Amino acid sequence: MSTALLQIREVSKTFHSDGGDTVALDQIGLAVNTGEIVSIIGPSGCGKSTLLKIVAGLDIDIEGDVLLEGEPITRPSREKGFIFQEHRLFPWLNVERNIAGNLSLRDPAVRRQVDDLITLVKLQGFEKTYPKQLSGGMAQRVAIARALLRNPKVLLLDEPFGALDAFTRSHMQEALLDIWRENRTTMLFVTHDIDEAVFLSHRIVVLDSRPGRIKSIITNDLTLPRKRTSTAFQELRTVVLRTLEHTEPEKESWEI
Template sequence: MSHLKIEHIEKSYGERSVLKDVSFSVQEGEFVSLLGPSGSGKSTLFRIIGGMTAPLSGAVYLEGEDITGKRGSISYTPQSPSLMPWRTTLQNVLLGQEIVGKKDEEKARDMLERAGLKGYEQAYPHELSGGMKQRASFIRSILSPQSLILLDEPFSALDEFTRLDMQQWLLSIWSEYKRSILFVTHNIEEAIFLSDRIIVLSDRPATVVKEFNIPFDRPRREDLLLTEEFLHWKKLIYQEMRVLNE
């Protein structure tokens, strides 16, 4: 049984169709990226999975249960870190656990230390850099009880080197906790480096046009980005995306 199953999702705003018969699945512990042109409806799909907006038709299943329109079933990290400005770093990362009444402060402090945030536990969001905020936001997702994490272009605002550092940090944490992750990006290199599988969406109205199983072993190292095989996959997916944009 798939961990997450999306079945025939349709979504329109007025007469403008955004999602058209979108179907795919994510297996337990799998890292899957949704790759598509900017404005193709990827974030709308995330809001549907998270129960924040309802589809026109179709259904979302998590571990066999229909969660269509239900909030609280998944952990969602939007493009901006969305930390509460009046809460400290420690209070922010504990928020998901706090909501369900199961706080583990010792584990939170340990993860903050591993994320390079030791000494910032009592700092407020305005005192953190962009990368620090994203680390805190992801730790909050990992600490939350939900088994599926949705990441919506979390590194898009970071410079190239900080972004690569964050990708490697994300993979190191994910490899330990093995939560199912659905990751939205329009960066081909990022999708290949992070993912087990890439699902390519068309321009609006978005539909699934291709799936790629990424063959690289884990753990993934930075030098993978410079190999001929990585470049081959980048060209392959780029050509697919280029056709979509013509």
């Protein structure tokens, strides 16, 4: 993983209001390599989601630069898939039509891609099912498949499993790694869950708070698949937790 696909260069973000200016991010510098999963973790309000929106091109009022394959990011595009905490499926469309979006399933190429993605996210048999009939985890699988249909160069995930119960979340983490093994999709993943960051990531970026700065970048060399009960996993988890415990504010709560 030596090729830097995504480059975040000295990015700062300030929000302006009548009450004064708030610096959300300060001099963030990060390179994300092709095929890498990088998690971002830090206290609430440290700018994790703001950074993800900047990378997505949803917020370009910044200082610094964000480059994808050497080209500045100035707007949203199909090259950047975005997965939110809520699935945001269209309730009037079934699974296969939600995945296809504005593309026609009558197109043999689209039909083939949608069928392949339904298999990839393990939703065979639910093609005609509507969102209200799906569990939370299944709905997020549809959202991930919809983003992957556009063949994004980077997949941006903003706490996509945060609203799920512990069992479903664990299952979805396994599913995300299955997708990564199949496609080697580059991912930038925001989470509050320490175990999730250790389980999924090649590197873990710890942000400090107010303003958001990179406090530490922790490399995860644990072999996939990872066992949460292993000594090595628990040792790395402890390293991340200790790093987080020294961020501000001091009494932040973490999912451990």
